[in-house]
Amino acid sequence: MSYRFIFDTSALDDKSVKDLRNTGIVSACNSGRFAFYITPVLLKERLHFTAKGSMPQSAVEPIKLLMDLKWQRLFNEPGGPDGIYTKELEGKPRADYLFMDYQSIKNALRLFLNGGGFTDEGKKIIAEDTKQWSAKKKANKVAYKAMREDVTKKLQKNKSFSRKGSNFKSFLETNFDPTAINKIQHSINSTVPKERLVDYWRTNKARCPYFNKFVEGWLFIAWHFMAVEQEPKIDPNAYEDIEHLIYLSGLDGIVSSEKGFMKVACKALHPDKEFLSIEQFILRLKR
Numbered sequence: 001m002s003y004r005f006i007f008d009t010s011a012l013d014d015k016s017v018k019d020l021r022n023t024g025i026v027s028a029c030n031s032g033r034f035a036f037y038i039t040p041v042l043l044k045e046r047l048h049f050t051a052k053g054s055m056p057q058s059a060v061e062p063i064k065l066l067m068d069l070k071w072q073r074l075f076n077e078p079g080g081p082d083g084i085y086t087k088e089l090e091g092k093p094r095a096d097y098l099f100m101d102y103q104s105i106k107n108a109l110r111l112f113l114n115g116g117g118f119t120d121e122g123k124k125i126i127a128e129d130t131k132q133w134s135a136k137k138k139a140n141k142v143a144y145k146a147m148r149e150d151v152t153k154k155l156q157k158n159k160s161f162s163r164k165g166s167n168f169k170s171f172l173e174t175n176f177d178p179t180a181i182n183k184i185q186h187s188i189n190s191t192v193p194k195e196r197l198v199d200y201w202r203t204n205k206a207r208c209p210y211f212n213k214f215v216e217g218w219l220f221i222a223w224h225f226m227a228v229e230q231e232p233k234i235d236p237n238a239y240e241d242i243e244h245l246i247y248l249s250g251l252d253g254i255v256s257s258e259k260g261f262m263k264v265a266c267k268a269l270h271p272d273k274e275f276l277s278i279e280q281f282i283l284r285l286k287r
Contacts, residue, residue, distance in 0.1 A: 002035035003284065004072070005276075006247055008256035009045040012062035016257070016278045020065065023285045029070040034285070037251060038066070038102065039075045041244040047109075060113070067109055074102035075247050078214065079189065086190045088208040089197045168268055171223045172216060180215045209249045216269055217242030224264065241265060248273045255281045 028034040046062060076097055077083045087097035184197050201208055221238050241262040248254055248266070253274030256262060266275040276284065 002032055003253070004035045004037060004251040005253050005255055005281075006037050006039055006244075006251060007042055008244060008254055008258060008262070009042055010257040011255045011278055011281075012046065012065070014058070014061050017061045017065045019278065019282055020285075023282045025065075025285060026068050026070075028285055035072045036069045037072050037075065037247070039244060039247045040077050041240060041247075043105070045240070063109060063113060067106065067113065071102055071106075073099040074105065076100045078210065078243060078246060079187070081189050081191070083189075085208075085211040085214060086188055088211050089184060089188060089201055090190060090192050091200055091204065091207070168220065168223050172219055175219055176215060179219055180212070183211075183215060183218070210246050213246045213249055213269060214242070217245060217265065220265055220268055224261070237261075238265075242269075245269055 025034070029036050046059065046066070075084075076099060078085050080086065082097065084097055180201065181198055184201060185194050188194070188197060190197060201211070205212060221242060238261055241258075242265060245254070245262070245266055248270045251273070253276050254266065255276050255278065257278060263275055266273065
């Protein structure tokens, strides 16, 4: 059975790419021993340079490796009318929304690597996509600021609050349902009435693993911010980290060089999944 994995952007630099190639990652994916799935988060964070129309030298080798790997699937976006969360809550079969075709993306990257440029249509798509991504990151910063203010107030009211006195599991149990319903009512872009989406989720929670993990991740940010990082502070990329981790549902592990929030969040949200460093992943490749 294949080992199914995704990459975090931090895992792909010149040295790690060289080590991965030398260990035979390309042949491991071609043979089916390993199954690589690509995520929109990795593409956007690794390919942000496309919006500027030029590729920095530091991105060349990582992109070449991604191009050489056999992609099992490209995940669809989580949000939006055609996204994973929305279609889950509408009761659609996963074949209708979980993955999307990636050939056009590979063709565009191949053209870019060979010194070519994007077509006018391609440039328009990239510009729109970049605009949406930037807007999302801006929204995350606003949410981060609001969360910081909220947590500061709570810490001021309760000086005894600490990680010793807090447990994420109990925090999750208390807040999961109301938070999920709030997200459905205010964050899901669907033509289906929100009442129907809420009713469907209440009776079919097991059919919404990605949305559920998104809610758990949202709550983990708040809990970690309040119970652990009491200054208070929080990783500015926490929201992107959580979004990336939701794709682990149905896979075996993520390869990452992160040692902070993302690693802690992965262990809390996906205790049955592996969070592998490049060195650990290479050892697995050698088996």
